[in-house]
Amino acid sequence: MKFKKFMRSPKSEDHKKASQNVKNVINTEVEQTIESIQKHTDHISDVIFKKIPTEEGIVTLIYVNSLVDKMTMQVMIFIPLANHLHQIHQVSEVVSISDNAAIVSKLMGGQTLLYFHEANLLESIDTYSASTRSITNTETESTVIGPQDAFTESLETNISLVKRRIKNTNLKNEDLTIGSETNTKISILYIEGIVNEENLETLKGRIDKVNYPSFTDISILKQLIEDNPLSPFPQYYMSVRPDSIVHYLLNGRIVIFMDNSQAAIVCPTSFLEMFISIEDYYNRWTTASLLRMLRFFGFFLTIMITPMYISALTFHPEILPYELLLNLQESRSRVPFPPLIEVLFIELIIEVLREAGSRMPAKVGQTIGIVGGIVIGTAAVEAGLISNILIVLVATSALLSFLPPIFLMSNTSRFVRYIFILSAGAFGLFGQMLAFAWLITHLLRLNSLGTPFMTPVIPRKAGDLMDSIIRFPTAFLKGKTGISRSPKK
Amino acid sequence: MKEKLFLVVIVLVSIYLAGCTAKELKVPLEDVGMVGVMAFDYIDEDNLKLTVAIPQYSPEAKEHTQIFSVSTDLISKGIVDIESLSDKKVVLNQLRVVLINEEFARHGKVEKSIQHLYRNPEVGNKVLIAVVKGNGEEMLKGKYPDKPNINFYLNDLLQPSINTAFNPNTNIHDFIYAQTNPVFDAIVPILEKKESKIEVEGIALFKGKNMLHSLPKDEALIIQALQGRKKLAPMNLTLSNDSKGERLMMDLIDSKVKIKSNKNFDTPKLTITLHIEGTLVEFKGERENSLKTVESTAKLENDINEELEESISDFLKKLQEFEADPIGLTESFRMYYKGEWKEENKQEILSKLQWDIHVNTSIMSTGTLK
Amino acid sequence: MSTHKQRPLNGYHVIFLTQSAMIGTGILTLPQKLSSLGYSQAFVPLLFGLIACLTMWPMIWLNSKYKNDNLFRINEKLLGTWIGKSINIIIVLSFIIFLAGIISDYMNLIQTTALTEQTITIPVLFFLLLLLYIVSGGIKSIARFCIITFFLTIPILYFLRWSIEKGDISHVLPLFNFNGTEFLNALKEGYLSILGYELIMFYYPYIENQKKAFKHALIGVWISIILCLITTLVSVMYYSEWQLKNIEFSVLHLFKAGELTFIERIDIFGITLWVFLILSTVAGYLWTAKKGLDSIRSKETKSHDYIITILIFLLIILPISQELLERLFKLSNYVVYVLIIWPMFLSIIHLLRKKQVQP
Structure with missing residues (x-):
C-alpha cells in the first residue's frame, strides 16, 4: 500500500529531503499528541487508532468502534481518503490539537478524528451512526384511530x-x-x-x-x-x-x-x-366528550370508592340502604379485620398483582393475573378474609385507575387513594372531605411552568371550556388554549 | 419550601393517626345491632313497654330477627337496657318503623316520644309511624312464615306502593309537622295483625297530643285527594243514586284539587274543586254493557261526581264533629290572617265552616275491549 | 407562584371571595335565627341583601381613597398610629375569636352528626392544618379555592328537591306578618349569617380592577343572598312554625328529606361536604387576621399564620367553660357588626381631615 502510493505519485526526492527536518520535529509532536489521546482513552478498548497513508502523508484515524457503523466509515472516510482527499477537507472541521477535552468529547460523540501527520492537523468528521431501532407503533399509548408511529430512542x-x-x-x-x-x-x-x-x-x-x-x-x-x-x-x-x-x-x-x-x-x-x-380529536365530538367525562370522573371515583366503603362501614352505616347493610354485615361477619385493614390488605394485594404482572414475561403474566385475580380473590372471600362486596369495589377502582391516558397520572391516582383511605379510616366521610379539600387545594396551588395547573377549571379564557371535559365539535377548537399563553390567538 | 414540608407532615401525621384510630376501637359493622322496628306499648301514664326488632344476619341462627322487650319510663334508658340484653351494640341508625299501640296512642306521650326520635341525629327521616291495634310486642313477635324478616315486611307494607297508597305513610317529619302546625291534625295508618298477616286497617286521626278516632280506608283516600296528592290509589265506588247499587273501580291517573276560601273569618266558606282523571277498570251493574258512547260515559261521570261530592261532604261533616282537620282546610284562611295563627283560630273557623264541592271526573278510557 | 403581580385578584376572584365568605355555618341555622318572624321570614334575606349593599358602599368608597392600603393601614393613617394600632388589635383579636367560634360550631355539628362518640381534637387539628395550607398560598389561592368550592357545593341545591315537593308554598302568605321588635330581633340574630363581605376592605388593595370592585362584590353578595333566600324559602315551605323555631340546623333536616336509593342519608354527606364552605369562609378571615398581625407588628412573616392558628386551636380545645366561650363569641360578633359601620365613621374622619388640610 505504502509502496504503491510512492509509485503512483513520485514526488521529488529533493523536496522531500528539504522538508525532512521539519518533518522530524512534527513527527515527535504528532507522536506526543497521539499518545496523549491514547492516554485519555485508556482502557477503552473500542477506540481504534488506524494509520493510513494518503496523498497528504500518513493519516491516523481515531474513532470509537461501537458508535460508528462500518458502512458509514467506508462511505465517509475510507473511500474519500483514498480517492478524493479534498472532500474530506470540505466536510471536516478542524480541532485544536491542544484541546484535549474537545477531542475526547468529539470521540465519545461518535465523530471520527483524522490526524494528518504531515500537516500536523487534526480534523473531525461526524460519523455517529450507532444502530437504532426502527420506528414501530406504541405499546403504551396505542389508539385505534390516528397515526400509529411512535418515537424511538434516537x-x-x-x-x-x-x-x-x-x-x-x-x-x-x-x-x-x-x-x-x-x-x-x-x-x-x-x-x-x-x-x-x-x-x-x-x-x-x-x-x-x-x-x-x-x-x-x-x-x-x-x-x-x-x-x-x-x-x-x-x-x-x-x-x-x-x-x-x-x-x-x-x-x-x-x-x-x-x-x-x-x-x-x-x-x-x-x-x-x-x-x-x-x-x-380524531373521534366524533360526542364519543370524545363521553370518554373524557369517563376518564375525568373516573379519577375521582377511583380515589373515592374504597374510602367510601371504610367510612360507611366504620362511621356512617346509616347512609347505606338497609338491605345492602344486612348483606354487608353477613359478608363481613367472619372477617377478622376492621374495614380499614381489610381495605389496605386487598389494595396491597392488587398492587402486588399489578407489579408482579408487569415484571413477568407476557405469557406468564397472564397466568399470574388469572391466578391472582380469580383464585386469590375468590379464595379470600371464601376463607372469610375479605367481604365479597369489597372485592367488587376494589376491582372497579383498580380498573378505573387505568383510565387516564397518561400512565404517570394513573400511578398518582393509586397513591392519592391511599391518602383517602387513611383519612377515611381516621374520620370517615369527614376525613374524606378533608382529604378532598386538601387535594383540591394542592391542585390549585400547583403550577406547571408558572401557569396554574387547574387552568381549564378556572379558565384563563372562555374558549378553554370548549376543549375541557366536553370536547366541542372541531370547528370550535381553532384557538390556542389559555394555558399556552400564546401571543397568537 | 415550607408548604412542601407541610404536605409531607400531613401525610405522615395522617398515617400515624390512622394507626391510632384502629386502636381506638370503633365498633365494626358486624358488631352493631341495627334496630329496624320499634314498638311502644302502653303500661301506665309514665311507663311504656319498649320492644325492638333487630335483624339477624347470621345464617346459622334459627330466627331472622332478634326481639327484645323492656319496660321503661324513658326511651333512651330503654335502649340502654336493651343493649345489656343484646350481644351487640344497639343503634338507631337504620330505624324504619315505629309502632304505637292504640292505647298508647290514646293515652300515652306520643308526641314526646316521637320528638325524642326526631331530635336524635342518628335517626333518619324515613322512620314510618303506625298505630297498632292491640299489642305492638305481639305483632313483632308474631310468626309470619312467608315473610323473611319482620323489619322488611313492615317497612314494605308501609311504603307507599301505588295500591296501598291510601295509607298516609307518615314519617316522623310529617308527624311532627302535622302535630306542630296549627292548621293540621296528624293522621297515622293503623295496622292489625290477622293470623299470619298484618293488614293496614285504616287510619288514626290525632287531635292534640293523642289519637282521637280511627277512620276507614276510603276516607283516607278523600283526605289524600283533598291534600292535593297527584297520584292516588284506585278508587272503588258504589253509586247510590237512582241506580241499584252499581259498583265500579277506577284507576286514577291524575288528580288536582283547588281549595279557595272566601277570606271571611266570620262566615267562612270554602270552594273545593276536585279534578280527577282515570280509567274505568271494572264496572258491575245495569249499565255494564251500554257504556260505549260518549253520552253514556258522560252520564256515568256525572253520577260519579255526585257520588263523590256527597261522600266528601259527609266526610267533612264528620270532621267538623270531631273538631279535627287532617286535610288542612283552614290553611286557605291562615294565608290571609294577620298575626299568629293558633289552634283556637282553626277550631273557630272549622266549626263555622261551610263548603261548596265540585268534582270533575273524566274517564279517559274504559279499557281496550269494545 | 404566579402571584408576582401586585394586584392578583381579577373580577371572578372578587365575586367568589365575597360570595364564599358569606356562606358558612350561618346559613345552616339561618331559618332558626329568623324564626321570630315565623313564616314571614321567607323574603327577609332580600332585605339583608339591601342592607349589605348599603353598608358595602362606604367600604368601597373609603378603600378607593386609599388604593394601596387595607383597613388596618387606613386605621393607622386616619386615627394615628397608636389609636389605629389598638383598634387593629381589637379587630384581630375578635377575628380570632370569631374564627374559633365558626370552627367550633361546625366541629360540634360534625361531632353530633358524623363523628359520634369521638373527640374532635384531632379533626380540628387536621382542619386547621389544611386551613393553614390554603392560607399560606396567599389571597389568590384562597380566591381560587372559593371558586372551586362554589361549583363543588352548588349541586347540593338539588337535594332540596324533595323538601320542595313536600312543602307547601302557601306558607309564604301572608307577607310581612310581623312587628318591629320581632324584626329587629331577627335582624340581630340573622344578619350574622350573611357577614363576610366586609373582608373586601382588607383585600381591596389586591384587586386588579378596583373601579369595578364594587360591582363584582355586589354580584357576589347577591349570589349569597339568593342562596340564603332559597334556604329560608324552602324551610318555610317545608316546616311548621314550631319546627322553624326548634330545629337548630334546619338545612340538615331539609337534606334528610332526600331519598336516593343508594345513599339513604344525604344530610351526612351534605354536612361533611360543608367543610368546603367553612374552609372558604374561614380562610378569608384567617388571612385577614394574619395581615392584621403583620401590620401591628410591622413585619410580614409566615409565623403569624401559625401563631393565629395555634391561638384558635387553643380556644377550641382548652377546657374553657362553655358559657364564657359563648359570651366571647357573642362579643366578637358585635365587633364584626361594628366593623360594618366602621367605614362610615372613618369616611367622616377622612372628609374632616381633608378639610383640615385643604384650607
Whole structure:
C-alpha cells in the first residue's frame, strides 16, 4: 500500500529531503499528541487508532468502534481518503490539537478524528451512526384511530418525526447537553410566534440550573425541572406519540426531547390535559366528550370508592340502604379485620398483582393475573378474609385507575387513594372531605411552568371550556388554549 | 419550601393517626345491632313497654330477627337496657318503623316520644309511624312464615306502593309537622295483625297530643285527594243514586284539587274543586254493557261526581264533629290572617265552616275491549 | 407562584371571595335565627341583601381613597398610629375569636352528626392544618379555592328537591306578618349569617380592577343572598312554625328529606361536604387576621399564620367553660357588626381631615 502510493505519485526526492527536518520535529509532536489521546482513552478498548497513508502523508484515524457503523466509515472516510482527499477537507472541521477535552468529547460523540501527520492537523468528521431501532407503533399509548408511529430512542429520528409533520421554518429546535457524566443531548422544540417567550425563558433557566450527573431517561429531567417536585402529581405532559406532541407544539407549548429516551415532555400542561388522549380529536365530538367525562370522573371515583366503603362501614352505616347493610354485615361477619385493614390488605394485594404482572414475561403474566385475580380473590372471600362486596369495589377502582391516558397520572391516582383511605379510616366521610379539600387545594396551588395547573377549571379564557371535559365539535377548537399563553390567538 | 414540608407532615401525621384510630376501637359493622322496628306499648301514664326488632344476619341462627322487650319510663334508658340484653351494640341508625299501640296512642306521650326520635341525629327521616291495634310486642313477635324478616315486611307494607297508597305513610317529619302546625291534625295508618298477616286497617286521626278516632280506608283516600296528592290509589265506588247499587273501580291517573276560601273569618266558606282523571277498570251493574258512547260515559261521570261530592261532604261533616282537620282546610284562611295563627283560630273557623264541592271526573278510557 | 403581580385578584376572584365568605355555618341555622318572624321570614334575606349593599358602599368608597392600603393601614393613617394600632388589635383579636367560634360550631355539628362518640381534637387539628395550607398560598389561592368550592357545593341545591315537593308554598302568605321588635330581633340574630363581605376592605388593595370592585362584590353578595333566600324559602315551605323555631340546623333536616336509593342519608354527606364552605369562609378571615398581625407588628412573616392558628386551636380545645366561650363569641360578633359601620365613621374622619388640610 505504502509502496504503491510512492509509485503512483513520485514526488521529488529533493523536496522531500528539504522538508525532512521539519518533518522530524512534527513527527515527535504528532507522536506526543497521539499518545496523549491514547492516554485519555485508556482502557477503552473500542477506540481504534488506524494509520493510513494518503496523498497528504500518513493519516491516523481515531474513532470509537461501537458508535460508528462500518458502512458509514467506508462511505465517509475510507473511500474519500483514498480517492478524493479534498472532500474530506470540505466536510471536516478542524480541532485544536491542544484541546484535549474537545477531542475526547468529539470521540465519545461518535465523530471520527483524522490526524494528518504531515500537516500536523487534526480534523473531525461526524460519523455517529450507532444502530437504532426502527420506528414501530406504541405499546403504551396505542389508539385505534390516528397515526400509529411512535418515537424511538434516537433523538434524530424523534425530531424528524416531528419535523415531517410541521413543515415550517418557525419550528425551532435548540440543542443542549446536560449531565456532567452522561453528556446527554437534549433538544428543545417550539414554534416561534406561537410559543410564549416568557415560558421559554423560564424553562431554559431551569434547565441551565439543573445540576445532575446522569440522565437515563427524560423523566429524570422532568422531575428536576417541575415546579413542585414533592407533589404526587406529574406537572408536565409526557408522550411517545408524535401526533400528540405536534398537537401541543402547535398549541404553543414547549417540547423537550432527550437522546436515548423515547418520550417527550410537554410543558406547560394542566390537570385536565392528563385526561385527554389525542384520539379524542380524531373521534366524533360526542364519543370524545363521553370518554373524557369517563376518564375525568373516573379519577375521582377511583380515589373515592374504597374510602367510601371504610367510612360507611366504620362511621356512617346509616347512609347505606338497609338491605345492602344486612348483606354487608353477613359478608363481613367472619372477617377478622376492621374495614380499614381489610381495605389496605386487598389494595396491597392488587398492587402486588399489578407489579408482579408487569415484571413477568407476557405469557406468564397472564397466568399470574388469572391466578391472582380469580383464585386469590375468590379464595379470600371464601376463607372469610375479605367481604365479597369489597372485592367488587376494589376491582372497579383498580380498573378505573387505568383510565387516564397518561400512565404517570394513573400511578398518582393509586397513591392519592391511599391518602383517602387513611383519612377515611381516621374520620370517615369527614376525613374524606378533608382529604378532598386538601387535594383540591394542592391542585390549585400547583403550577406547571408558572401557569396554574387547574387552568381549564378556572379558565384563563372562555374558549378553554370548549376543549375541557366536553370536547366541542372541531370547528370550535381553532384557538390556542389559555394555558399556552400564546401571543397568537 | 415550607408548604412542601407541610404536605409531607400531613401525610405522615395522617398515617400515624390512622394507626391510632384502629386502636381506638370503633365498633365494626358486624358488631352493631341495627334496630329496624320499634314498638311502644302502653303500661301506665309514665311507663311504656319498649320492644325492638333487630335483624339477624347470621345464617346459622334459627330466627331472622332478634326481639327484645323492656319496660321503661324513658326511651333512651330503654335502649340502654336493651343493649345489656343484646350481644351487640344497639343503634338507631337504620330505624324504619315505629309502632304505637292504640292505647298508647290514646293515652300515652306520643308526641314526646316521637320528638325524642326526631331530635336524635342518628335517626333518619324515613322512620314510618303506625298505630297498632292491640299489642305492638305481639305483632313483632308474631310468626309470619312467608315473610323473611319482620323489619322488611313492615317497612314494605308501609311504603307507599301505588295500591296501598291510601295509607298516609307518615314519617316522623310529617308527624311532627302535622302535630306542630296549627292548621293540621296528624293522621297515622293503623295496622292489625290477622293470623299470619298484618293488614293496614285504616287510619288514626290525632287531635292534640293523642289519637282521637280511627277512620276507614276510603276516607283516607278523600283526605289524600283533598291534600292535593297527584297520584292516588284506585278508587272503588258504589253509586247510590237512582241506580241499584252499581259498583265500579277506577284507576286514577291524575288528580288536582283547588281549595279557595272566601277570606271571611266570620262566615267562612270554602270552594273545593276536585279534578280527577282515570280509567274505568271494572264496572258491575245495569249499565255494564251500554257504556260505549260518549253520552253514556258522560252520564256515568256525572253520577260519579255526585257520588263523590256527597261522600266528601259527609266526610267533612264528620270532621267538623270531631273538631279535627287532617286535610288542612283552614290553611286557605291562615294565608290571609294577620298575626299568629293558633289552634283556637282553626277550631273557630272549622266549626263555622261551610263548603261548596265540585268534582270533575273524566274517564279517559274504559279499557281496550269494545 | 404566579402571584408576582401586585394586584392578583381579577373580577371572578372578587365575586367568589365575597360570595364564599358569606356562606358558612350561618346559613345552616339561618331559618332558626329568623324564626321570630315565623313564616314571614321567607323574603327577609332580600332585605339583608339591601342592607349589605348599603353598608358595602362606604367600604368601597373609603378603600378607593386609599388604593394601596387595607383597613388596618387606613386605621393607622386616619386615627394615628397608636389609636389605629389598638383598634387593629381589637379587630384581630375578635377575628380570632370569631374564627374559633365558626370552627367550633361546625366541629360540634360534625361531632353530633358524623363523628359520634369521638373527640374532635384531632379533626380540628387536621382542619386547621389544611386551613393553614390554603392560607399560606396567599389571597389568590384562597380566591381560587372559593371558586372551586362554589361549583363543588352548588349541586347540593338539588337535594332540596324533595323538601320542595313536600312543602307547601302557601306558607309564604301572608307577607310581612310581623312587628318591629320581632324584626329587629331577627335582624340581630340573622344578619350574622350573611357577614363576610366586609373582608373586601382588607383585600381591596389586591384587586386588579378596583373601579369595578364594587360591582363584582355586589354580584357576589347577591349570589349569597339568593342562596340564603332559597334556604329560608324552602324551610318555610317545608316546616311548621314550631319546627322553624326548634330545629337548630334546619338545612340538615331539609337534606334528610332526600331519598336516593343508594345513599339513604344525604344530610351526612351534605354536612361533611360543608367543610368546603367553612374552609372558604374561614380562610378569608384567617388571612385577614394574619395581615392584621403583620401590620401591628410591622413585619410580614409566615409565623403569624401559625401563631393565629395555634391561638384558635387553643380556644377550641382548652377546657374553657362553655358559657364564657359563648359570651366571647357573642362579643366578637358585635365587633364584626361594628366593623360594618366602621367605614362610615372613618369616611367622616377622612372628609374632616381633608378639610383640615385643604384650607
